[in-house]
Amino acid sequence: MTTRYLVLFLVIALGLPAAVGSEELEESSDSAGEYAPGGSGACTECHDQPATLAILRTPHGVKGDSHTPFAAQGCEACHGPSAGHAADDEVPVAQKFGDDFPAEPQDAVCLSCHRGGERMLWNGSIHEARGVACASCHNIHNPRMDVLQKDIRPDALVRKDASAACYGCHPDVRSQTHRISSHPIKEGVVTCNDCHNVHGSTSDHLLVKRNVNETCYQCHAEKRGPFLWEHQPARDDCLTCHASHGSTQRALLKQRAPWLCQECHSLEGHPGAAYTAAGLPGIGSAANNRFLLLRSCTNCHFEVHGSNHPSGVRFTR
Numbered sequence: 001m002t003t004r005y006l007v008l009f010l011v012i013a014l015g016l017p018a019a020v021g022s023e024e025l026e027e028s029s030d031s032a033g034e035y036a037p038g039g040s041g042a043c044t045e046c047h048d049q050p051a052t053l054a055i056l057r058t059p060h061g062v063k064g065d066s067h068t069p070f071a072a073q074g075c076e077a078c079h080g081p082s083a084g085h086a087a088d089d090e091v092p093v094a095q096k097f098g099d100d101f102p103a104e105p106q107d108a109v110c111l112s113c114h115r116g117g118e119r120m121l122w123n124g125s126i127h128e129a130r131g132v133a134c135a136s137c138h139n140i141h142n143p144r145m146d147v148l149q150k151d152i153r154p155d156a157l158v159r160k161d162a163s164a165a166c167y168g169c170h171p172d173v174r175s176q177t178h179r180i181s182s183h184p185i186k187e188g189v190v191t192c193n194d195c196h197n198v199h200g201s202t203s204d205h206l207l208v209k210r211n212v213n214e215t216c217y218q219c220h221a222e223k224r225g226p227f228l229w230e231h232q233p234a235r236d237d238c239l240t241c242h243a244s245h246g247s248t249q250r251a252l253l254k255q256r257a258p259w260l261c262q263e264c265h266s267l268e269g270h271p272g273a274a275y276t277a278a279g280l281p282g283i284g285s286a287a288n289n290r291f292l293l294l295r296s297c298t299n300c301h302f303e304v305h306g307s308n309h310p311s312g313v314r315f316t317r
Helices: 004-013 020-033 040-045 050-057 082-087 102-111 143-147 162-167 171-176 211-215 230-236
Strands: none
Touching: 162 171
């Protein structure tokens, strides 16, 4: 057992103060690499492109704040001790970032500061398991001044707007948001982050709340209830009837009524035979037109999420 690990064993097993091994650990840390003399100035002599220097206009570049990278070792606080690179640009920096490099060491750098809050559940999350690096979505050199000027939380520093960053891996969701009925994502009213915690969650599909309904109720509180007469499918799961990312039907419905309703109510209430196009004008009998035109079942049963009216057992009032 080396001296270093012996010291660590004694610190843990005997409860000794960590300072006992501080000199040994400091020596080991120095041996991993040396910082460039001149700090960030040595880096910006070559890396003077506007896209790189833009970091000085971000929270990461505030040297007067002791919590920022630039208050520590500047560029090397994230890119690692790189004196060799400063002396010879053929020598790579200690830590590179981007999609072409392993995600785990990149994320370790970011998580050394950004461990709490929404990132508490990153370890074990689906994105971490699939090797998605922080730098795949975020660019700490990007000041995103258009975001900051709107006084929107700069969780920003994202490569593009938050939803566009997601679409790079989820093109199917992007296509759904372009359907005639969708959440106002294109309009910039909501983003993927309003429903999903992309850094990790205790819920399915990285939802920000415990389940689908609790997530939907953040914006649709009027659907929460409690109701005197409850429509059980609506209470169980909003996705029983709605397609959350987009639909070809109004109100994000999976399909239009009465066919949507008849998935559960095909043999109840009205005639047991399912309503079909045979009831439309010019196609057979017009006896059932009132159930097929316009809003269909919801012409009468419009309180489909639940009713508080004493006579609303059928959700008609």
